[in-house]
Amino acid sequence: MSKRAxxxxxxxGVEDAVAAQAGGADRLELVTDMAADGLxxxxxxxAGIRRAVDISLRVMLxxxxxxxxxxxxxxxxxxxGLREAGAEEFVLGFLDADGEVDLAAVERxxxxxxxxxxxxxxxxxxxxxxxxLRKQLDGMPGLDTYLTAGAAGGVDDGLAVLLDEAGRxxxxxxxxxxxxxxxxxxxxxxxxVKAGVDGFHIGGAARPRGWAEPVSAEAVAKWRAAVDGS
Numbered sequence: 455m456s457k458r459a460x461x462x463x464x465x466x467g468v469e470d471a472v473a474a475q476a477g478g479a480d481r482l483e484l485v486t487d488m489a490a491d492g493l494x495x496x497x498x499x500x501a502g503i504r505r506a507v508d509i510s511l512r513v514m515l516x517x518x519x520x521x522x523x524x525x526x527x528x529x530x531x532x533x534x535g536l537r538e539a540g541a542e543e544f545v546l547g548f549l550d551a552d553g554e555v556d557l558a559a560v561e562r563x564x565x566x567x568x569x570x571x572x573x574x575x576x577x578x579x580x581x582x583x584x585x586x587l588r589k590q591l592d593g594m595p596g597l598d599t600y601l602t603a604g605a606a607g608g609v610d611d612g613l614a615v616l617l618d619e620a621g622r623x624x625x626x627x628x629x630x631x632x633x634x635x636x637x638x639x640x641x642x643x644x645x646x647v648k649a650g651v652d653g654f655h656i657g658g659a660a661r662p663r664g665w666a667e668p669v670s671a672e673a674v675a676k677w678r679a680a681v682d683g684s
Contacts, residue, residue, distance in 0.1 A: 457652060459681045462512070462633060463674055464492065464657035470669040471503045471511075474660065477674025481510040483545055483573075483655065488665050490519035492657075494532060497539035504540040512573055515546040515563060521577040523548040523559035533566045542570055545601070547577030555587045564595055573599040576636055579606045584615075588627035599631045601655055608637025613645070620649040640680050647681070654681055 463474035465482040474482055484500060485492035493516050500513055513536050517524045533544070544567055548556035564572070574591060579602055581587045591597055604612020604619070622628040634646055635655025643654065656677055660669045
C-alpha cells in the first residue's frame with residue numbers, strides 16, 4: 455500500500471486549525487502576519503492550537519520579513535519558549551546577504567530544538583545555489599523536509615526544478631521530503647505526484663475568500679481528495 459501524501463495547511467489561529475483538521479489536513483504550519491509572508495506566532499497561540507487539534511503542528515521560527523536570522527540568541531530563546539508551550543516541530547530557514555545558508559544561525563537554533571523535526575522553508579527558493587545549500591545542511595539533526603516552489607516566483611516557474619529534485623530523492627542532500635508550496639494549484643498535483651512528490655502545502659488555497667477569512671474545511675477537503683486521487 456502506498457504511503458498517504460502529506461497535506462499541510464497554514465494556520466493563523468484555532469479556527470483555522472480546527473477547519474484544516476476537519477478538511478483532512480495531516481499537518482499545520484503555524485504562523486502570524488501573512489503580510490510579511492508568515493512570522494513566528496506567540497507561545498499562547500501555539501498552546502491554544504495544540505489544545506484544539508491533534509494533528510501535527512510545525513511552528514514558524516522567522517522573526518521578520520526576509521530570511522535574515524536577526525538576533526540569533528533572541529531567536530534561540532523564542533524557540534525554547536515555544537518548546538515549553540508544547541511545540542515539537544518547527545519551520546525555519548536563514549540566508550546571509552549573499553544568498554548562502556546562514557549555517558551558524560541554523561546550527562544555533564537547531565541546537566535548542568534538540569532533535570525536534572523541522573522544515574527548511576522557502577528560503578531555499580531565494581538561495582544563490584540551492585544544491586549547495588542542501589549539501590551544507592545534509593545530516594543536520596531533525597531536518598526532514600524542504601518546503602519549496604522550485605523558484606522564488608512559484609510552482610509555475612519552478613516546476614522543472616521540482617521534478618528534477620524529486621528524481622534525486624535518496625542522493626546526499628536530497629533524502630528529505632519535498633513539500634511543495636508557493637503558487638501551488640490543483641492542476642499541478644497530478645504531475646508532481648507522478649514524479650514522486652508526496653508533500654503538499656497550501657495557504658491561500660485553503661481560503662477561497664482571501665486571507666481576511668479563516669480556513670475553509672471544504673476547500674481543504676477538495677485538496678485532500680485531489681492529493682489522494684492523483
